[in-house]
Amino acid sequence: MTTSLSIADAGRAITDPATFADFDRLHALLALLRAEDPVHLVEADDFPPFWLVTRHADVMDIELQPDRFTNEPEPVLANWEAVRRNQAQGPLLRTLIHMDAPDHPRYRKLVIPWFRPGRLGRLTGSLDALSAQALQTLERKDGECDFARDVAMPFPLQVILAILGLPEADYPRMLQLTQELFGATDPDVSRGTSLADLEAILTDFFAYFTTLTADRRETPTEDLASMIANAELDGHPLGDLETISYYVIIATAGHDTTSSAMAGGMQALIDHPDQLARLRGDMSLLPTAVDEMIRWVSPVKHFMRTARTDYELGGKRIKAGDWLMLSYVSANRDEAEFAAPFTFDVGRTPNHHLAFGFGPHFCLGTQLAKMELESLFGAILPRLEQVDLAGRPQLTKAIFVNGHRSLPIRYRLSAA
Numbered sequence: 001m002t003t004s005l006s007i008a009d010a011g012r013a014i015t016d017p018a019t020f021a022d023f024d025r026l027h028a029l030l031a032l033l034r035a036e037d038p039v040h041l042v043e044a045d046d047f048p049p050f051w052l053v054t055r056h057a058d059v060m061d062i063e064l065q066p067d068r069f070t071n072e073p074e075p076v077l078a079n080w081e082a083v084r085r086n087q088a089q090g091p092l093l094r095t096l097i098h099m100d101a102p103d104h105p106r107y108r109k110l111v112i113p114w115f116r117p118g119r120l121g122r123l124t125g126s127l128d129a130l131s132a133q134a135l136q137t138l139e140r141k142d143g144e145c146d147f148a149r150d151v152a153m154p155f156p157l158q159v160i161l162a163i164l165g166l167p168e169a170d171y172p173r174m175l176q177l178t179q180e181l182f183g184a185t186d187p188d189v190s191r192g193t194s195l196a197d198l199e200a201i202l203t204d205f206f207a208y209f210t211t212l213t214a215d216r217r218e219t220p221t222e223d224l225a226s227m228i229a230n231a232e233l234d235g236h237p238l239g240d241l242e243t244i245s246y247y248v249i250i251a252t253a254g255h256d257t258t259s260s261a262m263a264g265g266m267q268a269l270i271d272h273p274d275q276l277a278r279l280r281g282d283m284s285l286l287p288t289a290v291d292e293m294i295r296w297v298s299p300v301k302h303f304m305r306t307a308r309t310d311y312e313l314g315g316k317r318i319k320a321g322d323w324l325m326l327s328y329v330s331a332n333r334d335e336a337e338f339a340a341p342f343t344f345d346v347g348r349t350p351n352h353h354l355a356f357g358f359g360p361h362f363c364l365g366t367q368l369a370k371m372e373l374e375s376l377f378g379a380i381l382p383r384l385e386q387v388d389l390a391g392r393p394q395l396t397k398a399i400f401v402n403g404h405r406s407l408p409i410r411y412r413l414s415a416a
Contacts, residue, residue, distance in 0.1 A: 007032070007033065007036050007037050007040065008043075010029045010032050010033055010040075011033065011037075011040045011041075011042040011052050012042060012043075012044045014029065014030075014325070014327075014399070015042065015044045015046070015047050015077070015399070017185035017397035017399050020301060020395065020396075020397060021186075021394070021395040021397045022395075023395065027329075027333060027342070030054055030327065030329065030330035030333065031333070033052065033330070034055055034330060034335070038053070038054045038055040038058060038314050039052070039053055039054075039313050039316040040052045040054070041316075046079045046080060046081075047077070047078075047080065048083055048323060049323070050077070050322075050323040050324060050325050051313075051316065051322060051323070052324075052327060053324055053325060053327060054327050054330040054331070054334075055314065055331065055336065056332075056337035056338075056352075056354065057334075057336065057337070058313055058314050059328065060354070060358060061313060062305055062313070062324065062326060063326070063354075063357065063358040063359045063361075064358070064359060066100065066101070066360050067101070068308055068309055069305035069307055069308070069324065070100045070306050070308055071097060071098060071100050071303070071304075071305065071361065072098065072099070073086070073087075073091075074086065074304055074306070075097045075098055075303055075304050075305075076097075076302075076303065076400050077302065077304055077325060077400065081195055082195055082198075085195060092198070092199065092202050093245045093249075094241050094242050094245045095245040095246065095248065095249035096246075096249060096361070096364075097249065097361065098245075101360070104360060104361075105360065106233055107233070107238075107242065107246075108360075108364070110228070110233075111224070111227070111228070111246075111250075111364065112364070115364045115365060115367065115368060117367060120367055120368055120371060123159070123163075123368070123371065124371070126162070127159065127371060127372060127375040128375055128379070130155055130158055130159065130375070130376075131155075131375045131376050131378070131379035131380070132379060134151045134154075134155055134376055134379065134380065135379050135380055135383065137151060138151070138380065138383075138411065138413060139413060143410060143411060144409070144410050145409060145411075146406055146407060146408050146409075147404075147407040147408075147409045148263040148393075148404040148405060148406050148407040149405075149406065151262070152259040152260075152262035152263040152266070153175060153255075153259045154175075155259070155262065155372065156254065156255045156258035156262070156369075157171060157174065157175055157255045157259070158171065159254070159258075159368070159372060160250065160255050161251065161255075163223065163250075163254075164223060164224050164225045164247070164251060165221055165222075165226065166212075166225070170208075173208070174251055175255075177204055177205055178251065178252045178256055179256075179405075181201050181202070181205070181248075181252055182252065182256045182396070182398055182401040182402075183397075183398055184197065184198050184201065185397055185398055186397035186398055186405075187397075188405070189397075189405060202248075205247075205248050206244050209244045209247040209248065210240075210244065212229070212247070213228075213229045213243055213244070213247075216229035216230065217229050217230060225247065228243060228246045228247060229243065253363075253365065253401075254365050254368070256299070256401050256403065257299040257300060257365075257369065257401060257403075258299075258368075258373070259403065260402065260403020261293055261297050261299055261369065261373060262372075262373060263403060263407045264293065264296060264297030264299070264404060265289075265290070265293030265294075265373065266387075266409070267393055267404070267407055268292075268293060268296050268297075268344045269387070270387055270389055270409065271344070272344045275344055275345065278346055278347070279346045279381060280384070283378065283382065285347050286374050286378055287370070287374060288346060288347050288348060288349055288351065289346035289347075289377070290374050290377070291348070291351045292345055292346055292351060293373065294353065294355045294356075294370075294373075295332045295338075295348075295351055295353035295355060296332075296344055297355075297403065298328050298332045298353070298355045299355065299401055299402065299403050300328055300357075300400070300401055301327070301398075301399060301400060301401070301402055302325050302326055302328060302329070302399070302400065303325075303357065303361075304323060304324065304325055305323075305324045305326060306321065306323055306324070307319065307320055307321065307322045308320060328355060331353075332353045332354060332355060338351075338352075356369075382414075383413045383416070384411060384412075384413060384414075385411075385413065385414050386411060386412040387409055387410070387411040387412075388409065388410050389407075389408065389409060389410070390408040390409050390410035391408035392408075393406060393407045393408070394406040394407075
């Protein structure tokens with residue numbers, strides 16, 4: 001795993017969505033940066049300058065200081081056009097990832113009860129039913145399918161939209177919108193790659209969820225959508241931007257990240273047949289295997305932070321106002337943190353990966369995502385006698401959330 005690029009070129013390559021569609025090249029670039037310049041100033045023509053933070057310890061240093069390194073004003077890498085638009089007109093979304101204290105803990109607290117172990121435990125039966133459906137899909141496909149499209153994408157979408165309380169008839173629309181949003185920089189997935197196209201996607205989200213909000217306020221039910229629609233802070237309803245943004249982040253983050261881990265996890269097992277055989281031979285390893293799949297894939301590739309004070313990080317002087325990219329995909333392959341980080345190990349313990357973030361912004365859906373992966377692979381693997389790639393896997397060209405858009409496989413199932 002080598003690259004002939006200079007350090008500066010390697011840093012600039014991280015601003016190119018196509019880099020993230022080439023698994024080996026991405027990790028070669030990040031390994032070079034970790035070794036040679038782990039806190040690297042990226043200066044690319046279309047982007048504001050930012051520090052690319054690639055080592056696990058440095059990412060953790062930032063995560064542990066949310067008052068010094070804030071999510072606002074831009075929590076995701078954006079080019080100059082988007083940054084200037086947001087500075088002039090305000091953000092297109094205001095989700096939990098866009099907030100800092102004091103707003104963040106107040107808004108986060110509203111949905112915490114929905115993601116506590118007791119409530120999530122009630123989903124076990126539903127997850128097992130969906131896993132059985134996934135197995136039936138594999139049976140019906142008769143030995144060849146696109147695992148990303150046929151299994152990994154539908155499964156978590158059905159879970160999160162059922163929690164929200166959306167009708168099944170709306171699932172295809174939500175799938176299309178989530179793919180267009182997170183794949184906005186991929187011409188093969190998005191409706192267009194301009195800022196205007198992104199605004200159009202969000203307009204469609206807003207139109208759908210505005211109607212949903214009105215319906216749930218008029219006729220509340222027991223679903224998460226009703227809770228969001230009728231939530232209050234300090235005796236006042238949530239603002240329209242915050243309400244719609246809440247729906248968008250739950251519908252999208254609860255789907256794309258998990259589906260990426262599912263498809264990436266399957267490819268990891270295919271690429272490492274010894275680990276597949278090990279797991280099939282000892283299914284008690286499933287929880288550690290799922291954690292390893294999540295580390296391996298790291299569906300959320302980064303978040304951005306803004307320094308509020310001067311600070312020394314990795315030998316570099318960060319100044320107040322500087323922008324920093326926390327590269328989770330790099331931190332999760334850091335040689336200083338993980339033994340043999342480029343080895344896929346279904347029994348890896350400990351596994352201090354940062355795929356769910358850390359600190360106050362630690363992912364609310366962590367347990368749900370793990371439950372979904374354990375349920376799916378727990379149903380499929382005992383029947384999966386053989387599996388191989390049946391074509392070239394394709395990853396989305398996306399810098400923020402990235403995963404498979406196609407994973408053709410050929411397989412043989414044992415008799416039921």
